[in-house]
Amino acid sequence: MAKVPLRIIGIGRDIELRVVSFLTRARQATEHVAFVDLGSEDETAILVEEVGCSLLTSEASDIVSITRCLKESDLEPAENYLFIHVNKEWSLREFPLHLNRSRENWDVYIGLVSNNDEEESRPTQSDLSASEFQHASVSFAGLEELASAESESTAHDLSDQLRVRVIESTTLPSLPQRESLATASRFAQLFIWMIESRHPLFLFGIPGIVLFVLGYRLSGGVVNTFTELSTESIGVTLLTIAMTLFGLFAMMIAVILYIMGKQVEQVQAQYDGPRGGQ
Known part of the structure; x- marks a missing residue:
């Protein structure tokens, strides 16, 4: 045999x-x-x-x-x-x-x-x-x-x-420098992969963070700039609120899509694993 x-x-x-x-x-x-x-x-x-x-x-x-x-x-x-x-x-x-x-x-x-x-x-x-x-x-x-x-x-x-x-038997010695380089390389590969694959953390997460930060910063400026209630002040205030809310919703959507994607991958792995061994 x-x-x-x-x-x-x-x-x-x-x-x-x-x-x-x-x-x-x-x-x-x-x-x-x-x-x-x-x-x-x-x-x-x-x-x-x-x-x-x-x-x-x-x-x-x-x-x-x-x-x-x-x-x-x-x-x-x-x-x-x-x-x-x-x-x-x-x-x-x-x-x-x-x-x-x-x-x-x-x-x-x-x-x-x-x-x-x-x-x-x-x-x-x-x-x-x-x-x-x-x-x-x-x-x-x-x-x-x-x-x-x-x-x-x-x-x-x-x-x-x-x-x-x-x-x-001895445990494998830790190599902090190599692990740091490997971690940096993995982050670079992850960023490139997010751009090429249109990952939700890139499509929604980064724009959401930008809009949320800008809206939060502008809201403080609006309060200090406009002392009278007018159409212009109301419009700018609503715009900053909308930017903040859109940024918050975009970040929430990115996190939800990321978690759902991971769950789908785990389910597919559970079903594909037994088939691959047959």
Whole structure:
């Protein structure tokens, strides 16, 4: 049976607010995406099936139990597997780093979660069946080796024919300067997109702000300029009031259209997601 090039497996429990974004990002890298549910009590499992990804269940979250669960499933074998534990310690911006790690041809590459309660020990000496891991990149041979590993096995107990590395997982360092440049670039792209796509925030929001500010400023000048009630003073006053109200209504319309557009996009994504996975 031909193996698929890469299969990404998410692991988690009660992450209904994050599971869709993770699966969507994973499916941009490969069509073969699965999720191992650890006993969620919310709608995590339902959302996984609605997106169109394979759903597996496991009671344990260690790498040995997860690989056994995957081996015993009906999923097609893959040349490489990328396991990611989606929890509060993991961020979606770390996904590209893990994806690049899966391309380094390691048979077993595991990032263990550090436990400060235990005495300091090398990750390679940790019991794989009793240690929590954040991410792992495993080849088909590595999957077979881990699935058949005995209890209390460490990295040293795996086959010498495999390229094995077990490290302590660390969070991605923050890069404020790069993030600032990326934010500025996104704002520039957003402004150009608003002009080209006739976005409501551009069509109604900016004119509304201009009219509202001008009307508010002119209203103060009208009060100080006209001391007598006349046709001219009434006309200018009504004009400033109209400018202020038109500006206020334009800003309200821009916000309403923007919110409605976002809701329509979410509804379309919910219906298009399952179809794309079939």
